[in-house]
Amino acid sequence: MKRILKKTLMILVVLFFVLVGCSAPTPEPQLMQETAVAETVSVTETAAVEITTIPTETTEPFACTIAFDSDRDGNKEIYRMDPDGSNQVNLTNDPADDFDPVWSPDGSQIAFVSNRENETPGQFIYVMNADGSELHQLTYENGSEFPDWSHDGSALTYTSNGDIYVINVDGSGQSVNLTNSPEKEHRSSWSPDGSLILFTMGDDQNQNIYVIDPDGSNKTQVTDNGRNHEAKWTIDGRIFTGWGWVEQEQFCNNCVVNPDGSDIRDAGGKGMLKRYFPFWTVDSEHVECASLAFNDSPKADIYLIGKMFPDGLKKLTNSDANEQNVDWPANCGEDPMMIGYAGDDPSTQSRRNSFQRGCDEQALLCPSGSIADLVAHGVDAIVLNSLNGIPMENTVPIQSAVDAGIPVFLLDAELDMEGVYSVTIDQAKWARTGLEWMFEKMGGEGQFAYFDLYPAYGHFNVINETISKYPEITVVDHQDAKDDPWASKPITADLLKSNPEIVAIWTNGFYEDILQGVADESGVPMDKWPLLMCEGSMSGMSNWRDILQRNPNFECMALGRPSGVAYNAFYAAYYLLNGEQIDPSALAGNYGRSLYVDFLVVTSENRQDVFDNNPNLDQFMSPEEILEKWFLEQ
Incomplete structure (x- = not known):
């Protein structure tokens, strides 16, 4: 792994780096016979360095042995220690x-930078075994610095002048100058899959981040404000850096961004x-694991940072x-959990x-993308x-994920597939709640119309079953998916012009269009407006408030479709991956694969309180509630 950006704070994070594996007995380091000085070729010539971008073979976990440099001996030396700080060896x-x-x-192996004496004085990159043996010079460009390994361990990228x-680590072939330009490039590092090389470019005062292919082609600029002197790959192939964009308002100090400059996100802090x-x-x-200096001290020590340690260190x-x-x-170590x-x-x-x-709560890496990419x-x-x-991807990639042993948690939809769990509201209960509220307000009689615009929710049968319980309710019209939902506003207006005695209109979508059709185009007097469904969102609650200013007697119901289903789905996945077992009795829905979440019901009685405190009508179960409600007691 590689270093992380230096940060000067009350606590100075000098560098974040990575550790190693074996703890064999350490023989005295030996300087090997120097090889002939290698030539350097530019990318216009045939490059001898070939990097596979195919993931390397998975190996058994090994310890995260730490390497670091220290001036405890009066000069800088490379030390190694075990993950707990023991067995520190020069x-x-x-x-x-x-x-x-x-x-x-x-x-x-360990690569490092040295200005040690040899036949050609200068600063070069050397490589040695993990125990310090077989130490030998690798590069011959004076000023070589910032080495970084390719993911398959076959090559290094580095900076010089x-x-x-x-360059190939085994010494075969020639070093290749990828940039060979008048601009100053710095701190190159390889992406985790070997497909890109990251670096900064500019003078000492103004640097931005770029990526190129391993052959030096396809240079892409990632940041543009000149403040990015350091950057590092994350394990999921994003770039970790400080804020680097001119045309956007800053929202993070530690940021992660895709290599193409998209999807900037706050990486958080310590x-x-x-x-x-x-x-x-x-x-x-x-x-x-990091090198930290406190109270502006010039001396840094190496720490582990975690909740299990006193004071977190x-x-x-x-x-x-x-x-x-x-x-x-x-x-080294185990593969971190990724959802x-x-x-x-x-x-x-x-x-x-x-x-x-x-x-963020579990400090997990959560990449996004297509199912195939994930x-x-x-x-x-x-x-x-x-x-x-409707799921945002079809069943083919979903099945491929399940076949790979990856559980899929589907939000607000249902699918009959082994290995797929739905985290959703109870759609039948959701539809029935609005319908029964309307029918009770109507006194069980009167003219009624409904818009069933999203058949994937499966509301059709619930609508008809509920209507059948109220024989004095007369359905004068209904709209479904065959009709144009974008025409809901004029359809509503025409419906009321033809049927001015309609007492209620139910819908599962296009709430604002229907509301406007009633309020602005139907010509129905305010005291004759039908009961309506309002959208269970901040905009829906705002529209409801605005309509009440015009018509204080207006009545509506809003039902939440909580975005919290995604939070609940995260924890369902998290607990399942940690060995918890889903309680079969918690599974419901059309296919017996759904985990239900509650939804908020808003009427005139609680509208103001909801508007003041939860205008998005969101619902979050706590992690403890999720564990108790959906999983077997261990």
Whole structure:
């Protein structure tokens, strides 16, 4: 893993890095026979470095052994220690400065920067085994710095004199200058899948983030405000950096962003970054590892950061020296839990936000994308959005996820597929609640019309069953999915002009259009307005309030479709992945695969209170309630 941005705060986060694997006996480091000086080729020539972008083979978990540099010996040396801070060993033992260690993904080797004496004086990158043996020079461009391993461990990228290079670690082929430009490029690093290389470009005062393909092509600018001097890949292939955009209002200091510059999100602060840069303790706890300096001290120590430690910190080094550039192998420890979100849509952004709320509470990595992308990314569970009762992806990718052993939690829709759970309101109860309220207000008699615009919700049978219980209710008209829902406003107006005695109009969508059809175009006097359904949202509540200013006797009911279903679905997935078992008696719905959430009912009696305190009509079960209501007691 690689370093994280230096931050000067009351607590100075000097660097976040990564750890390694083996704890074999440590022989004395030996400088190997220097090889012939390698030539450098530019990208216009045939490049000898080939990186596979196919995920590397999964290996058995190994310990997150830590590498760091320290000046405790009077000069900078590379040290290694166990994940709990024990067995601290100087691996380099050289009078020169050795610094900036980075582990190979499998924990077998360490690359580092050194200005040690050799036949060609200067600063170069060296590689050694995890125990310090077989130490040898790899690069021959003076000023080589910031090494970073490819995900398959076959190559390094590094910076030298303002250009980005790559080189095979085994010494075969030639180093390749990827940029070879008059601009100054800095701090290159490889994406977790090997498909991109990240770097910053600019002078000391003004730098932005860019990505390129490993062959130097397709340069893409990610930030543009000139304030991004450092950046780092997260384990899910996003970029971690500070705020970097001119045309947007700043909302994060620690930000994550896609490599194409899209989907900027707040990464959180101390204790939250473990999801992006996971470190595993000897007790398999998922924590952060960082070099920290307190009270503006120039001396930093290495700490673990987690809720299980007193004051949230465990100090691993205590030598009255500057210990920094902490790193550990990318493949060490366990794979962190990942719950993905599929089917994101701007019209249901509140669902995505409530899902993210759960991710933030558990400090989990929660990538978003298509189901196919999430399956390829190796997520452990998927929460799938729906729109108007229809899943945002068809059954083929859903089945592929289930076949891969990935449970899918479908929001506000139902699907008859093993391995798929629906987290939804009880649609029959939702429809019946509005219908019965209207029929009771009507005194069980009178003219009635309804708009069943979204057949995927399955309201048709409930509507007819409820109507059959009120024989004096006369249905004068109804609209369904065959009709144009966008014409609901003029249809409503014409309906009332033809049937001015209609007492109530029920709908499961296009609430505002129907309301406007009544209020603005029907010509019906205010005291004759029918009972209506208002939209269970902030805009619906606002419209209701505005109509009351014109017609204080107006009556309406609003029923929530809580975006909190996504929060509840996150925790259902989270508990299932942690070994909890879903209670069969909690499963309901058309296919016996639905976990029901409550919905808020708003009438004139509680409208003001809801408008003041919960205008979105959202409902969140607490994690404890979810565990108790939906899972078997262990």
